[in-house]
Amino acid sequence: MPLDHFVSQVHLKNFYTKSGRLVGVKKDDLKKFYAKSDDVCRRPDGSTNGYLTEPRAVEEFLKQVEPNYNAAVAALRDRNIDADGVYVLAGFIAYLMTCSPTAMRISSPHLTASVQTAAEIIDAQGLLPPAPDILGNKSMTELLEDGSVRICVDEKYPQAIGISVIEAAVSNFGNALWDVMFADPSYGSFLTSDFPVGLGASHDKRVVSRTVPLAPDIAVRIHPMIRDRDEAPDFSFPQFRARFVQLGLNEMREVNRQIVQAAETMVFYNEDVDWLVPFVRKNRDYRMDSIVDRVPAPGGGKLIVASQRIMPYRRASGGTA
Numbered sequence: 001m002p003l004d005h006f007v008s009q010v011h012l013k014n015f016y017t018k019s020g021r022l023v024g025v026k027k028d029d030l031k032k033f034y035a036k037s038d039d040v041c042r043r044p045d046g047s048t049n050g051y052l053t054e055p056r057a058v059e060e061f062l063k064q065v066e067p068n069y070n071a072a073v074a075a076l077r078d079r080n081i082d083a084d085g086v087y088v089l090a091g092f093i094a095y096l097m098t099c100s101p102t103a104m105r106i107s108s109p110h111l112t113a114s115v116q117t118a119a120e121i122i123d124a125q126g127l128l129p130p131a132p133d134i135l136g137n138k139s140m141t142e143l144l145e146d147g148s149v150r151i152c153v154d155e156k157y158p159q160a161i162g163i164s165v166i167e168a169a170v171s172n173f174g175n176a177l178w179d180v181m182f183a184d185p186s187y188g189s190f191l192t193s194d195f196p197v198g199l200g201a202s203h204d205k206r207v208v209s210r211t212v213p214l215a216p217d218i219a220v221r222i223h224p225m226i227r228d229r230d231e232a233p234d235f236s237f238p239q240f241r242a243r244f245v246q247l248g249l250n251e252m253r254e255v256n257r258q259i260v261q262a263a264e265t266m267v268f269y270n271e272d273v274d275w276l277v278p279f280v281r282k283n284r285d286y287r288m289d290s291i292v293d294r295v296p297a298p299g300g301g302k303l304i305v306a307s308q309r310i311m312p313y314r315r316a317s318g319g320t321a
Contacts, residue, residue: 004046005037006100007194008062008092010069012037014215015192015270022268023276027260027284028315030277040266041194047099051160058099058163065091073214076180079244083174086237089220090173093197093212097169098162102195102264106290107158110306113292115151116144117302171233172224173210177203178242179221187249189216191259193267195288198258199310208308211258216270219255261286261310287313 015022021034047062048055065088072085081089097103122128123140130137135148143149162169183189190213198211202223213219225239247255260267260283269276289311294302 001044002048003042003044004048004059004099005042006046007041007096007192007196008066008069009037010066011092011192011214012041012268014070014073015268017270017272023270023272025267025269025277025280027263027265027267027280030281030284032272032277034272040268043101049156049160049163051157052163058095058166061091061163061166062095064088065095073218076214076220076242077182077218079180079242081242083235083237083240086174086240087170087235089214090170091166092214093173093210093222094166094169096195096197096212097210098166099159100195100264101155102262102288103162104155104159106288106308107162108153108155109290109292110304111153111158112151113294113302113304113306115153117294117304119144119151121301167233167235171235171237172227173222174237175227175234175239176225176241177223178240179209179223180242180244181219181221181251181255182244182246183217183219183252184246184248185217187247187252188273189270190219190252191256191267191269193259193263195262195264196259197288198255198262199288199308200258211255213255213259257283258310260284262288264288285313285315286310289313 012022017023021036022040024033024035024040025031026033047058049058068084068088069092072081072088075081075085076089119128120141128140130139131143135143138148140149192213196213200209200211200221202209204223204226206226207224209221209223211219211221256279260280264287267280287310288308291307291309293305295305297303
């Protein structure tokens with residue numbers, strides 16, 4: 001059974017200290033630890049998906065991404081990136097948004113809402129029998145409303161959907177405006193994590209930007225464009241644009257705050273510094289979540305509106321810091 005990394009090792013190795021380790025902090029208990037890239041961000045058979053005709057299809061996709069990651073980062077750093085490099089970096093981000101535990105968790109509520117709405121519509125049409133006596137002869141709608149019946153989505157199903165459209169995601173991320181952000185070494189470096197994708201405002205109020213550290217000295221903030229769902233992916237990336245900016249202290253701190261808050265369970269840095277644990281403590285009681293609203297629609301159905309955002313999250317180890 002393979003141990004598949006949902007954050008590529010080639011990315012994590014960029015965040016090694018001079019001694020060849022990651023400095024990690026766990027969000028739950030604030031314990032500091034030192035790890036190799038092979039020790040973290042992995043799951044048994046994490047990339048295997050039985051819902052797909054080819055269960056290991058995403059591994060073929062990664063063969064185009066991971067071996068070329070460092071070269072793509074170097075080209076972006078030199079302000080000389082081409083379409084192949086854009087594909088690699090957009091592919092790295094698309095993989096994070098598809099196969100990480102966070103991605104699968106936040107993709108499930110939308111599917112749960114869809115199944116519940118379908119069940120309620122079928123029930124309203126009289127196509128479902130009432131529950132047995134032990135459940136009070138209630139309808140399916142009543143059982144869902146009082147919590148007697150819960151809909152659970154296998155997290156591998158949203159992963160399968162994500163893998164099947166991963167190249168469309170690459171096209172969407174690549175045909176976008178990128179803010180390429182450089183860290184000022186006098187103020188430190190960028191953090192990374194087990195889900196290094198921060199969310200923020202964008203130039204279009206209908207979308208959110210995604211901020212991703214690529215290496216300790218460079219990060220990107222991608223402003224996706226709203227596109228026609230039927231539009232074919234274009235890997236020549238004619239709409240790719242890049243703005244290059246050197247960040248000051250407050251701007252770097254804001255990027256790192258987003259990274260800590262979005263992280264699922266652990267954060268990594270490339271130095272063993274005193275401020276790391278206090279910084280994680282201050283920002284740990286958040287995580288990425290999916291907000292789903294079911295709005296009544298004509299004909300008795302529901303319009304499902306889903307969005308993703310950073311939300312307060314009370315961790316088992318204690319209250320909000």
